[in-house]
Amino acid sequence: MSQLGLASGDPYHRVGVAMLEIRNLRKRYGDVVALDGCSFSVQRGQLLGFLGPNGSGKTTTMRSVFSLIRPDDGDVRWDGTTIAPESRLRFGYMPEQRGLYPRMKLASQLSYFGRLHGMDKTAATQTARRWLDQLDLGDRADSRLEELSHGNQQRVQLAAALIHDPDLLILDEPFSGLDPIGVEAMMAILVERAQQGAAVVFSSHQLDLVEDLCEDVVIIAAGKVVLDGAIRELRSRSPHRYLDIELATSRTDLHTAFAEFAVIESASGRLRLRVDDNTELEPLIHRAAQLGHVRHFSYAPPNLSEVFREVVGQ
């Protein structure tokens, strides 16, 4: 993981102490290579976006942290040592979709997951109650999970992953299927856990959301990490810049005036171009001004989605 990202002075980052280390993981299923030397690490207090196209090995990596699969090569370490079953009890996992018993009552369900993670009965029962109250589901403690709305089920699922106050939280696609309010609530909880000192890793395909939420990302493709670092760094490290021009005109052929550049988007009076990061801007501003009154002119590094597409090749 980016040692660069740690230099930001964030008090929760303990520089040099990597809590979770994924080290050179390899895994094949027959002819299919799921992981091809995947390596990165996550610190306490860090909120890390784990990105990659479908089938790139995200879920396999997450499962290997919980020993749900055994890699052919490489290993996963926690605080510098191989993960012992007791320290794994201090982890929390929220798998993609569901991950709960549909017919079990909320209170007993949450306390069961607490106890699976080593809490005693009293503590598990009390914490389960507290979580339900916090989620405004206190009066539904004896409802079955399947009786809840989709959004409420997902909140209970998150509570199940958090009930034992884990040191490491791993979430597979936590935002999929949530409405904007649900997304916001989920984001708030993840930020809060990281601020309280947990290492938090989540995967997502909603890259604009990831950009808002966290500073650091790991991008994986075909089982290998292709990019790893602070989002700001990764964006500026790109050899490309994006030029947005908006003119007071309804012309739709603006792109013909910039034929030597890659046109990303062209609409009436608007244009988005991809240029090299050493492009001289002044001539371009003049060229734009000759076409009409310039309302907007911006030159910026790629956003996270564009970085993603550049490295993943899509």
Place this chain on the structure above:
Amino acid sequence: MSTWASILLVATRDFKERAASRAFQLSTGITVLFVVGWILVPTFLANDDLKAWSIGVVGDQPTGLVTAVDAASGGTAQSDTIEFESRASAELALTSGDIDIAIDTEGTVLVDNGTDDQLTSAVVTALASIEIATRAEELGIEVTELADLFTGGYKVESVSVADESGEEDRIFAFFATVVLFMSIVTYGSWILIGVIEEKTNRVVEVVLGTVRSHQLLAGKVLGIGVLGIAQVILIGVVAITVMSVQDAFEIPAAAGTVLAWALVWYILGFAFYAVAYAAAGSLVSRQEEAQNAAFPLTMMLMAAYFIASFSIGGENTILRVSSLLPMFAPMTMPIRIAGGDAAGWEIAVSLGLMVIATYGLIRFAGRVYAGGILQSGGRVKWREAFRTSDA
């Protein structure tokens, strides 16, 4: 957490969740009602079984006829009489079914095809005893003296110690086999469905992040197994209580031993099949495929059941051979033991093989389960699951 703590935690959840389910409570209630009804209904029918015989009499009615007939029936009948002018009218009433039997003045008893044999003999006995009493009176013998005349100094005593064929015990053991069969079918499918449900919900991924796959497997089998035994015991206690109140069934003398053996084989048989069902469930991802996955097990179970049910009458080669094989022994060996047909060494060998096979199956199924439980999408071959397993 220690292995036992993990297993107990899983077992407790499965036990509680199942016990609290409406399906379980309903099925237990229905079974109890069914068993009670099955015991009580024949008794009620038997109590209402006083036969109402209608006796036609031509001419004068012999004194005390009705009392004598009812006495001769052994208290199973209540008769009345209808008088007729002539034999012809009595015959007509008899053939048309208005009366069951008729007595002519000539001392002839008239019957037709529909006449109960018991009624015929009761009437004949009654007439004879009335006749004897009349003649005795003519000879000056008191009725009380007459009773002495017919009472011998003999009594009947059975010399056979017990039922040598073991038939009764065998039937009792077969009941135990039926219970085992039903339990495995019921709880086996619960385990099957439970395993698939955990897999399709991905909840198993969270659980297996905290407990080992063999602990989850053992906990599941233990929790549902204990619930199954509790249900069987409940039904058994209700059945025996009702039966002893009703005196409807005589528990065979050797029942204690048979019951103890049945329990031993029940636990072994249940463990064997439950573990196998769990492994089968781990190989599929959808409930629709559950029955396919369990098909070989269901076949084995059916075979064992049929061998057992065809062997209530006594020993045969198939029974003897199958009672040594672990997949059949839990259902076939108890019948041989109950019938007194199994040699000591046979029981020992069968038990030994059963324990070894169950242990082996737990190891094997644990590995298949660990390999299959995390592979979703389509059906996993058990060889594949075994090979890729990390357990």
